[in-house]
Amino acid sequence: MNAKIDIALTLNGEAVTGRAEPRMLASDFIRDVLLMTGTHVGCEQGVCGACTIRFNGVVARSCLLFAAQLDGAVVETVESLAAPQDLNDIQKAFRKHHALQCGFCTPGFLMTVSEILQTLPLSTDHEIRDALSGNLCRCTGYEHIVRAVRDLVNQRDGVQA
Amino acid sequence: MKPSPFEYCQPKTIEEAFAALNHEDAKIIAGGQSLVPMMNFRLVQPGRLVDINSLPGLGEIVLDGGTIRIGSLVRHAEAARHDLMRNHLPIIAEAMAHVAHVAIRNRGTIGGSLVHADPSAEWPLLVTLLDGQIEIAGPEGLRHAAPEEFFVAPLVTTIEDDEILVAVRLPILSPGTGMAFTEIAQRAGDFAVVAAAATVLMDRGVIAEVRLALGGAGDVPVRLFEVEAALAGQRPEAIDSITPGCADGLEPNEDMHATAEYRRSLIPVLARRALEAAVLRAGATR
Numbered sequence: 001m002n003a004k005i006d007i008a009l010t011l012n013g014e015a016v017t018g019r020a021e022p023r024m025l026a027s028d029f030i031r032d033v034l035l036m037t038g039t040h041v042g043c044e045q046g047v048c049g050a051c052t053i054r055f056n057g058v059v060a061r062s063c064l065l066f067a068a069q070l071d072g073a074v075v076e077t078v079e080s081l082a083a084p085q086d087l088n089d090i091q092k093a094f095r096k097h098h099a100l101q102c103g104f105c106t107p108g109f110l111m112t113v114s115e116i117l118q119t120l121p122l123s124t125d126h127e128i129r130d131a132l133s134g135n136l137c138r139c140t141g142y143e144h145i146v147r148a149v150r151d152l153v154n155q156r157d158g159v160q161a
Numbered sequence: 162m163k164p165s166p167f168e169y170c171q172p173k174t175i176e177e178a179f180a181a182l183n184h185e186d187a188k189i190i191a192g193g194q195s196l197v198p199m200m201n202f203r204l205v206q207p208g209r210l211v212d213i214n215s216l217p218g219l220g221e222i223v224l225d226g227g228t229i230r231i232g233s234l235v236r237h238a239e240a241a242r243h244d245l246m247r248n249h250l251p252i253i254a255e256a257m258a259h260v261a262h263v264a265i266r267n268r269g270t271i272g273g274s275l276v277h278a279d280p281s282a283e284w285p286l287l288v289t290l291l292d293g294q295i296e297i298a299g300p301e302g303l304r305h306a307a308p309e310e311f312f313v314a315p316l317v318t319t320i321e322d323d324e325i326l327v328a329v330r331l332p333i334l335s336p337g338t339g340m341a342f343t344e345i346a347q348r349a350g351d352f353a354v355v356a357a358a359a360t361v362l363m364d365r366g367v368i369a370e371v372r373l374a375l376g377g378a379g380d381v382p383v384r385l386f387e388v389e390a391a392l393a394g395q396r397p398e399a400i401d402s403i404t405p406g407c408a409d410g411l412e413p414n415e416d417m418h419a420t421a422e423y424r425r426s427l428i429p430v431l432a433r434r435a436l437e438a439a440v441l442r443a444g445a446t447r
Protein backbone atom coordinates (compact mmCIF):
# COMPACT_ATOMS: atom_id res chain seq x y z
CA MET A 1 0.00 0.00 0.00
CA ASN A 2 2.89 2.33 0.78
CA ALA A 3 5.08 0.88 -1.97
CA LYS A 4 6.11 3.52 -4.46
CA ILE A 5 5.04 3.19 -8.06
CA ASP A 6 6.81 4.37 -11.21
CA ILE A 7 5.33 7.36 -12.99
CA ALA A 8 6.42 8.52 -16.45
CA LEU A 9 4.96 11.64 -18.00
CA THR A 10 5.65 14.52 -20.33
CA LEU A 11 6.27 17.61 -18.20
CA ASN A 12 6.58 20.93 -20.02
CA GLY A 13 7.56 19.11 -23.20
CA GLU A 14 10.16 16.81 -21.65
CA ALA A 15 9.86 13.13 -20.76
CA VAL A 16 10.38 12.75 -17.01
CA THR A 17 9.99 9.95 -14.48
CA GLY A 18 9.52 9.75 -10.74
CA ARG A 19 8.32 7.47 -7.99
CA ALA A 20 5.53 8.11 -5.52
CA GLU A 21 3.22 6.40 -3.07
CA PRO A 22 -0.32 6.03 -4.46
CA ARG A 23 -1.60 8.56 -1.92
CA MET A 24 0.78 11.32 -3.03
CA LEU A 25 -1.06 14.24 -4.58
CA ALA A 26 0.03 15.38 -8.04
CA SER A 27 0.74 18.85 -6.58
CA ASP A 28 3.26 17.41 -4.09
CA PHE A 29 4.74 15.12 -6.75
CA ILE A 30 5.31 18.02 -9.13
CA ARG A 31 6.95 20.15 -6.43
CA ASP A 32 8.81 17.65 -4.26
CA VAL A 33 9.74 14.86 -6.67
CA LEU A 34 9.92 16.58 -10.05
CA LEU A 35 11.22 19.76 -8.35
CA MET A 36 9.06 22.15 -10.37
CA THR A 37 8.13 24.54 -7.61
CA GLY A 38 6.23 27.09 -9.66
CA THR A 39 3.00 25.21 -8.94
CA HIS A 40 1.84 26.40 -5.52
CA VAL A 41 -0.09 24.47 -2.90
CA GLY A 42 -2.77 26.44 -1.10
CA CYS A 43 -5.89 24.80 0.22
CA GLU A 44 -5.47 21.15 -0.87
CA GLN A 45 -9.24 20.86 -1.24
CA GLY A 46 -9.78 22.18 -4.76
CA VAL A 47 -10.98 25.62 -3.76
CA CYS A 48 -8.13 28.14 -4.11
CA GLY A 49 -6.75 27.33 -7.57
CA ALA A 50 -3.08 28.02 -6.68
CA CYS A 51 -2.08 24.52 -7.87
CA THR A 52 -3.75 24.81 -11.29
CA ILE A 53 -1.85 22.97 -14.04
CA ARG A 54 -2.64 21.79 -17.55
CA PHE A 55 -3.42 18.09 -17.53
CA ASN A 56 -3.70 16.54 -20.99
CA GLY A 57 -4.33 19.96 -22.48
CA VAL A 58 -6.91 21.40 -20.09
CA VAL A 59 -6.55 23.16 -16.75
CA ALA A 60 -7.06 21.05 -13.65
CA ARG A 61 -6.40 21.24 -9.92
CA SER A 62 -3.23 19.27 -9.21
CA CYS A 63 -4.32 18.87 -5.55
CA LEU A 64 -7.33 16.87 -6.78
CA LEU A 65 -5.21 14.48 -8.83
CA PHE A 66 -2.96 11.73 -7.58
CA ALA A 67 0.61 11.45 -8.80
CA ALA A 68 -0.27 7.97 -10.08
CA GLN A 69 -2.81 9.54 -12.44
CA LEU A 70 -0.05 11.55 -14.15
CA ASP A 71 1.46 8.35 -15.58
CA GLY A 72 1.35 8.65 -19.37
CA ALA A 73 -0.09 12.17 -19.18
CA VAL A 74 0.99 15.43 -20.75
CA VAL A 75 1.38 18.03 -18.01
CA GLU A 76 2.22 21.70 -18.22
CA THR A 77 3.01 23.88 -15.25
CA VAL A 78 3.54 27.63 -15.00
CA GLU A 79 7.19 27.06 -15.94
CA SER A 80 5.98 26.11 -19.44
CA LEU A 81 4.74 29.64 -20.15
CA ALA A 82 8.12 31.33 -20.51
CA ALA A 83 11.67 31.57 -19.23
CA PRO A 84 12.09 33.92 -16.23
CA GLN A 85 13.90 36.56 -18.30
CA ASP A 86 11.51 36.36 -21.23
CA LEU A 87 7.93 36.75 -19.95
CA ASN A 88 5.06 35.77 -22.18
CA ASP A 89 2.15 38.07 -23.01
CA ILE A 90 0.03 36.93 -20.05
CA GLN A 91 2.87 37.49 -17.60
CA LYS A 92 3.68 40.86 -19.17
CA ALA A 93 0.06 41.93 -18.82
CA PHE A 94 0.02 40.86 -15.15
CA ARG A 95 3.19 42.90 -14.53
CA LYS A 96 1.95 45.93 -16.46
CA HIS A 97 -1.40 46.05 -14.61
CA HIS A 98 -0.05 45.16 -11.14
CA ALA A 99 -2.17 42.02 -11.18
CA LEU A 100 -0.16 40.50 -8.34
CA GLN A 101 1.17 41.53 -4.99
CA CYS A 102 2.49 38.60 -2.96
CA GLY A 103 2.41 36.32 -6.01
CA PHE A 104 1.27 33.17 -4.26
CA CYS A 105 -1.88 32.74 -6.35
CA THR A 106 -0.26 33.98 -9.56
CA PRO A 107 0.87 30.65 -11.10
CA GLY A 108 -2.68 29.35 -10.86
CA PHE A 109 -4.14 32.53 -12.35
CA LEU A 110 -1.63 32.45 -15.21
CA MET A 111 -2.54 28.86 -16.05
CA THR A 112 -6.28 29.57 -15.90
CA VAL A 113 -5.89 32.68 -18.06
CA SER A 114 -3.85 30.71 -20.60
CA GLU A 115 -6.86 28.45 -21.13
CA ILE A 116 -9.76 30.89 -20.95
CA LEU A 117 -8.10 33.23 -23.47
CA GLN A 118 -8.28 30.33 -25.93
CA THR A 119 -11.73 29.00 -25.06
CA LEU A 120 -14.00 31.87 -23.99
CA PRO A 121 -15.14 35.13 -25.61
CA LEU A 122 -14.59 37.08 -22.35
CA SER A 123 -16.49 39.95 -23.90
CA THR A 124 -17.53 41.52 -20.60
CA ASP A 125 -15.80 42.09 -17.27
CA HIS A 126 -18.55 39.99 -15.69
CA GLU A 127 -17.58 37.08 -17.90
CA ILE A 128 -13.89 37.55 -17.05
CA ARG A 129 -14.70 37.55 -13.32
CA ASP A 130 -16.85 34.45 -13.72
CA ALA A 131 -14.09 32.63 -15.60
CA LEU A 132 -11.57 33.60 -12.88
CA SER A 133 -13.89 32.71 -10.00
CA GLY A 134 -12.12 29.41 -9.37
CA ASN A 135 -8.89 31.18 -8.41
CA LEU A 136 -8.63 33.04 -5.13
CA CYS A 137 -6.40 36.07 -4.56
CA ARG A 138 -6.13 37.64 -1.11
CA CYS A 139 -4.08 40.71 -2.14
CA THR A 140 -5.30 42.44 -5.24
CA GLY A 141 -9.06 42.59 -4.81
CA TYR A 142 -9.09 41.15 -8.36
CA GLU A 143 -9.61 44.49 -10.10
CA HIS A 144 -6.08 44.59 -11.51
CA ILE A 145 -6.26 40.95 -12.57
CA VAL A 146 -9.45 41.72 -14.50
CA ARG A 147 -7.69 44.69 -16.12
CA ALA A 148 -4.78 42.48 -17.18
CA VAL A 149 -7.15 39.93 -18.71
CA ARG A 150 -9.17 42.69 -20.40
CA ASP A 151 -5.93 43.95 -21.97
CA LEU A 152 -5.08 40.41 -23.15
CA VAL A 153 -8.57 39.94 -24.62
CA ASN A 154 -8.22 43.25 -26.46
CA GLN A 155 -4.84 42.15 -27.84
CA ARG A 156 -6.34 38.82 -28.87
CA ASP A 157 -9.35 40.41 -30.57
CA GLY A 158 -7.41 43.29 -32.14
CA VAL A 159 -9.33 45.90 -30.15
CA GLN A 160 -7.72 49.27 -29.41
CA ALA A 161 -8.13 49.86 -25.68
CA MET B 162 -4.51 17.56 4.38
CA LYS B 163 -3.09 14.39 2.87
CA PRO B 164 -5.11 11.26 2.15
CA SER B 165 -4.52 8.11 4.16
CA PRO B 166 -2.69 5.26 2.40
CA PHE B 167 -4.52 3.22 -0.21
CA GLU B 168 -3.83 0.74 -2.95
CA TYR B 169 -4.24 2.14 -6.47
CA CYS B 170 -5.69 0.12 -9.37
CA GLN B 171 -6.16 1.29 -12.93
CA PRO B 172 -8.27 -1.33 -14.72
CA LYS B 173 -8.24 -1.30 -18.52
CA THR B 174 -11.46 -3.29 -19.00
CA ILE B 175 -14.78 -3.36 -17.17
CA GLU B 176 -14.12 -6.99 -16.15
CA GLU B 177 -10.84 -5.92 -14.55
CA ALA B 178 -12.75 -3.13 -12.82
CA PHE B 179 -15.30 -5.55 -11.34
CA ALA B 180 -12.44 -7.75 -10.14
CA ALA B 181 -10.74 -4.73 -8.54
CA LEU B 182 -14.01 -3.73 -6.84
CA ASN B 183 -14.27 -7.19 -5.27
CA HIS B 184 -12.54 -5.89 -2.13
CA GLU B 185 -13.97 -4.98 1.24
CA ASP B 186 -12.96 -1.34 1.08
CA ALA B 187 -12.75 -0.29 -2.57
CA LYS B 188 -13.88 3.06 -3.95
CA ILE B 189 -14.19 4.16 -7.57
CA ILE B 190 -12.47 7.37 -8.65
CA ALA B 191 -13.57 9.11 -11.86
CA GLY B 192 -13.00 12.88 -11.92
CA GLY B 193 -12.26 12.96 -8.21
CA GLN B 194 -13.51 16.52 -7.80
CA SER B 195 -15.67 15.60 -4.79
CA LEU B 196 -13.89 12.42 -3.70
CA VAL B 197 -10.34 13.76 -3.46
CA PRO B 198 -11.23 16.72 -1.19
CA MET B 199 -13.06 14.23 1.05
CA MET B 200 -9.98 11.97 1.01
CA ASN B 201 -7.67 14.91 1.74
CA PHE B 202 -9.84 15.74 4.76
CA ARG B 203 -9.82 12.00 5.58
CA LEU B 204 -13.61 12.01 5.67
CA VAL B 205 -13.25 9.07 3.30
CA GLN B 206 -10.42 6.56 3.67
CA PRO B 207 -10.75 3.85 1.04
CA GLY B 208 -8.33 0.94 1.24
CA ARG B 209 -8.28 0.60 -2.51
CA LEU B 210 -8.90 3.23 -5.17
CA VAL B 211 -10.17 1.91 -8.51
CA ASP B 212 -9.44 4.51 -11.19
CA ILE B 213 -11.96 4.00 -14.02
CA ASN B 214 -10.57 6.76 -16.26
CA SER B 215 -8.92 4.19 -18.56
CA LEU B 216 -12.08 2.14 -19.17
CA PRO B 217 -13.05 2.23 -22.86
CA GLY B 218 -16.32 3.65 -24.17
CA LEU B 219 -17.43 5.66 -21.14
CA GLY B 220 -16.42 9.07 -22.50
CA GLU B 221 -18.81 9.34 -25.44
CA ILE B 222 -22.01 11.22 -26.18
CA VAL B 223 -24.10 9.51 -28.88
CA LEU B 224 -27.55 9.70 -30.37
CA ASP B 225 -29.42 6.43 -29.80
CA GLY B 226 -33.00 6.39 -31.06
CA GLY B 227 -34.94 9.09 -29.25
CA THR B 228 -32.34 9.51 -26.54
CA ILE B 229 -28.90 10.96 -26.06
CA ARG B 230 -26.61 8.52 -24.28
CA ILE B 231 -23.93 10.26 -22.24
CA GLY B 232 -21.06 8.12 -20.97
CA SER B 233 -20.37 8.45 -17.28
CA LEU B 234 -16.80 9.69 -17.85
CA VAL B 235 -17.95 12.67 -19.94
CA ARG B 236 -16.70 15.82 -18.23
CA HIS B 237 -19.03 18.72 -17.43
CA ALA B 238 -17.18 20.97 -19.89
CA GLU B 239 -17.44 18.37 -22.67
CA ALA B 240 -21.19 17.98 -22.14
CA ALA B 241 -21.67 21.75 -22.19
CA ARG B 242 -20.01 22.24 -25.57
CA HIS B 243 -21.11 19.04 -27.36
CA ASP B 244 -23.17 19.64 -30.52
CA LEU B 245 -25.82 17.04 -29.64
CA MET B 246 -26.42 18.76 -26.33
CA ARG B 247 -26.39 22.24 -27.79
CA ASN B 248 -28.88 21.23 -30.49
CA HIS B 249 -31.26 19.09 -28.44
CA LEU B 250 -30.76 19.94 -24.78
CA PRO B 251 -29.48 23.51 -24.45
CA ILE B 252 -30.46 23.38 -20.77
CA ILE B 253 -27.34 21.27 -20.18
CA ALA B 254 -24.95 24.07 -21.16
CA GLU B 255 -27.03 26.55 -19.18
CA ALA B 256 -26.78 24.36 -16.09
CA MET B 257 -23.09 23.53 -16.53
CA ALA B 258 -22.21 27.21 -16.24
CA HIS B 259 -23.23 26.85 -12.57
CA VAL B 260 -21.03 23.80 -11.89
CA ALA B 261 -18.04 24.98 -9.88
CA HIS B 262 -15.28 26.55 -12.01
CA VAL B 263 -13.37 26.04 -15.28
CA ALA B 264 -10.79 23.61 -13.89
CA ILE B 265 -13.40 21.56 -12.01
CA ARG B 266 -15.68 21.39 -15.07
CA ASN B 267 -12.74 20.10 -17.13
CA ARG B 268 -12.22 17.17 -14.79
CA GLY B 269 -15.48 16.38 -12.97
CA THR B 270 -17.68 13.72 -14.57
CA ILE B 271 -21.41 13.26 -15.06
CA GLY B 272 -21.28 9.80 -13.48
CA GLY B 273 -19.41 11.16 -10.49
CA SER B 274 -21.96 13.90 -9.93
CA LEU B 275 -24.82 11.39 -10.08
CA VAL B 276 -23.33 8.85 -7.67
CA HIS B 277 -22.17 11.61 -5.31
CA ALA B 278 -25.87 12.62 -5.19
CA ASP B 279 -25.54 16.00 -3.57
CA PRO B 280 -29.17 17.19 -3.35
CA SER B 281 -28.15 20.62 -4.67
CA ALA B 282 -26.04 19.40 -7.58
CA GLU B 283 -26.96 20.11 -11.19
CA TRP B 284 -26.81 16.64 -12.82
CA PRO B 285 -29.15 14.88 -10.38
CA LEU B 286 -31.64 17.70 -10.95
CA LEU B 287 -31.32 17.55 -14.74
CA VAL B 288 -31.78 13.79 -14.85
CA THR B 289 -34.81 14.10 -12.58
CA LEU B 290 -36.31 16.88 -14.71
CA LEU B 291 -35.81 15.03 -17.99
CA ASP B 292 -36.85 11.52 -16.84
CA GLY B 293 -33.35 10.26 -17.61
CA GLN B 294 -32.43 6.61 -17.29
CA ILE B 295 -29.28 5.73 -15.39
CA GLU B 296 -27.34 2.77 -16.81
CA ILE B 297 -25.51 0.69 -14.23
CA ALA B 298 -23.15 -2.19 -14.99
CA GLY B 299 -22.51 -4.93 -12.48
CA PRO B 300 -20.93 -8.37 -12.48
CA GLU B 301 -24.39 -9.78 -13.29
CA GLY B 302 -24.98 -7.46 -16.25
CA LEU B 303 -26.59 -4.14 -17.05
CA ARG B 304 -29.55 -2.57 -15.26
CA HIS B 305 -31.40 0.71 -15.64
CA ALA B 306 -32.65 2.96 -12.89
CA ALA B 307 -35.03 5.89 -13.02
CA PRO B 308 -33.93 8.89 -10.93
CA GLU B 309 -36.66 8.33 -8.34
CA GLU B 310 -35.34 4.81 -7.68
CA PHE B 311 -31.69 5.87 -7.85
CA PHE B 312 -31.54 8.84 -5.45
CA VAL B 313 -32.33 7.86 -1.87
CA ALA B 314 -30.96 10.56 0.43
CA PRO B 315 -28.17 13.16 0.46
CA LEU B 316 -25.05 11.37 -0.84
CA VAL B 317 -26.94 8.03 -0.90
CA THR B 318 -28.03 6.12 -4.01
CA THR B 319 -29.10 2.57 -4.76
CA ILE B 320 -25.86 1.75 -6.59
CA GLU B 321 -24.08 -1.23 -5.05
CA ASP B 322 -20.40 -1.37 -4.11
CA ASP B 323 -19.64 -3.74 -7.00
CA GLU B 324 -21.50 -1.70 -9.63
CA ILE B 325 -20.34 1.05 -11.99
CA LEU B 326 -22.53 3.80 -13.38
CA VAL B 327 -21.70 3.66 -17.09
CA ALA B 328 -24.08 6.13 -18.76
CA VAL B 329 -27.19 8.23 -18.49
CA ARG B 330 -29.81 8.45 -21.20
CA LEU B 331 -31.71 11.68 -21.67
CA PRO B 332 -34.75 11.84 -23.96
CA ILE B 333 -34.91 14.25 -26.88
CA LEU B 334 -37.92 16.48 -26.23
CA SER B 335 -40.56 17.57 -28.75
CA PRO B 336 -39.36 20.24 -31.18
CA GLY B 337 -40.13 23.69 -29.86
CA THR B 338 -39.80 22.75 -26.19
CA GLY B 339 -38.39 25.63 -24.17
CA MET B 340 -36.00 24.81 -21.34
CA ALA B 341 -34.50 26.82 -18.51
CA PHE B 342 -32.25 26.30 -15.50
CA THR B 343 -31.72 28.77 -12.70
CA GLU B 344 -30.23 28.68 -9.24
CA ILE B 345 -29.24 30.79 -6.27
CA ALA B 346 -25.80 30.15 -4.80
CA GLN B 347 -23.81 32.19 -2.30
CA ARG B 348 -20.94 32.69 -4.75
CA ALA B 349 -20.41 31.82 -8.41
CA GLY B 350 -19.64 28.12 -8.60
CA ASP B 351 -20.85 27.21 -5.11
CA PHE B 352 -23.43 24.49 -4.68
CA ALA B 353 -26.93 25.85 -5.18
CA VAL B 354 -28.95 26.86 -2.15
CA VAL B 355 -31.96 26.09 -4.33
CA ALA B 356 -32.04 25.32 -8.07
CA ALA B 357 -35.01 25.05 -10.41
CA ALA B 358 -35.32 23.68 -13.93
CA ALA B 359 -38.28 23.57 -16.28
CA THR B 360 -39.32 22.53 -19.76
CA VAL B 361 -42.41 23.91 -21.49
CA LEU B 362 -44.10 23.07 -24.78
CA MET B 363 -46.68 25.62 -25.90
CA ASP B 364 -49.69 24.93 -28.14
CA ARG B 365 -51.80 27.82 -29.42
CA GLY B 366 -51.00 30.02 -26.48
CA VAL B 367 -51.46 27.47 -23.73
CA ILE B 368 -48.99 25.28 -21.88
CA ALA B 369 -49.28 21.85 -23.53
CA GLU B 370 -46.49 19.97 -21.77
CA VAL B 371 -44.53 21.09 -18.73
CA ARG B 372 -41.93 19.68 -16.36
CA LEU B 373 -40.65 21.35 -13.23
CA ALA B 374 -37.96 20.06 -10.87
CA LEU B 375 -36.07 21.45 -7.91
CA GLY B 376 -32.68 20.85 -6.32
CA GLY B 377 -31.87 21.83 -2.74
CA ALA B 378 -35.54 21.47 -1.82
CA GLY B 379 -35.25 18.18 0.06
CA ASP B 380 -33.08 15.10 0.49
CA VAL B 381 -33.12 14.36 -3.25
CA PRO B 382 -34.09 16.34 -6.36
CA VAL B 383 -37.87 16.53 -6.74
CA ARG B 384 -40.28 16.71 -9.65
CA LEU B 385 -43.33 18.84 -8.89
CA PHE B 386 -45.92 16.66 -10.63
CA GLU B 387 -48.89 18.39 -9.01
CA VAL B 388 -47.70 21.80 -10.13
CA GLU B 389 -47.10 20.43 -13.62
CA ALA B 390 -50.67 19.05 -13.70
CA ALA B 391 -52.07 22.38 -12.52
CA LEU B 392 -50.17 24.27 -15.23
CA ALA B 393 -51.05 21.97 -18.12
CA GLY B 394 -53.67 23.50 -20.38
CA GLN B 395 -53.30 26.95 -18.77
CA ARG B 396 -52.10 30.17 -20.30
CA PRO B 397 -48.61 31.25 -19.11
CA GLU B 398 -50.16 33.91 -16.86
CA ALA B 399 -51.23 31.04 -14.57
CA ILE B 400 -47.59 30.64 -13.54
CA ASP B 401 -48.03 33.69 -11.29
CA SER B 402 -50.95 32.21 -9.37
CA ILE B 403 -49.73 28.59 -9.25
CA THR B 404 -46.03 28.92 -8.30
CA PRO B 405 -46.60 30.43 -4.83
CA GLY B 406 -47.77 26.95 -3.78
CA CYS B 407 -44.63 25.22 -5.10
CA ALA B 408 -43.09 24.71 -1.66
CA ASP B 409 -46.21 23.02 -0.24
CA GLY B 410 -45.38 19.57 1.06
CA LEU B 411 -41.62 20.03 0.59
CA GLU B 412 -39.18 19.83 3.47
CA PRO B 413 -36.00 21.69 2.53
CA ASN B 414 -32.92 20.97 4.63
CA GLU B 415 -31.31 23.40 7.00
CA ASP B 416 -27.52 23.68 6.89
CA MET B 417 -24.65 26.14 7.20
CA HIS B 418 -25.57 27.73 3.86
CA ALA B 419 -29.24 28.47 4.44
CA THR B 420 -32.15 27.94 6.79
CA ALA B 421 -35.02 25.71 5.72
CA GLU B 422 -37.26 28.78 5.85
CA TYR B 423 -35.02 30.70 3.43
CA ARG B 424 -34.92 27.74 1.04
CA ARG B 425 -38.72 27.50 1.29
CA SER B 426 -38.99 31.18 0.34
CA LEU B 427 -36.68 30.72 -2.68
CA ILE B 428 -38.61 27.78 -4.14
CA PRO B 429 -41.59 29.69 -5.61
CA VAL B 430 -39.32 32.46 -6.90
CA LEU B 431 -36.95 30.13 -8.73
CA ALA B 432 -39.79 27.92 -9.99
CA ARG B 433 -41.46 30.99 -11.49
CA ARG B 434 -38.23 32.21 -13.08
CA ALA B 435 -37.49 28.81 -14.63
CA LEU B 436 -41.03 28.40 -15.95
CA GLU B 437 -41.21 31.92 -17.36
CA ALA B 438 -37.84 31.58 -19.09
CA ALA B 439 -38.90 28.21 -20.53
CA VAL B 440 -42.14 29.74 -21.88
CA LEU B 441 -40.18 32.55 -23.53
CA ARG B 442 -37.87 30.04 -25.19
CA ALA B 443 -40.65 27.71 -26.29
CA GLY B 444 -41.40 27.81 -30.01
CA ALA B 445 -43.63 30.85 -30.42
CA THR B 446 -45.29 29.72 -33.64
CA ARG B 447 -47.27 26.86 -32.18
